[in-house]
Amino acid sequence: RKDYLSIGGRFGNRTSQRDSELDYERWTQQDTLRHFFRSIADRERSGAYYAMNMSYQHRFARKKHELTADISFRYGDSDEVTTNELRSHAGG
Numbered sequence: 001r002k003d004y005l006s007i008g009g010r011f012g013n014r015t016s017q018r019d020s021e022l023d024y025e026r027w028t029q030q031d032t033l034r035h036f037f038r039s040i041a042d043r044e045r046s047g048a049y050y051a052m053n054m055s056y057q058h059r060f061a062r063k064k065h066e067l068t069a070d071i072s073f074r075y076g077d078s079d080e081v082t083t084n085e086l087r088s089h090a091g092g
Helices: none
Strands: 003-026 035-059 066-089
Touching: none
Parallel strands: none
Antiparallel strands: 003 035, 035 066
């Protein structure tokens, strides 16, 4: 074969969400009063992407002579929202 042409592509979409609540307790030897904190975190991510590519190759009659061309295009977008709170609260 003297000519070869390849065309391809892909696309996709992604979403994820992560939430957490962590409780902390703090004190020192000098200050034995206990302090309580709660950390609250929420995160959401989403996005889409696509890619296209094309390759062409031509082999000439003379040995080891060829013409090759490759073209590719990629695109993606994404959003991310993160919220973090640190709350002090009474403990016992």
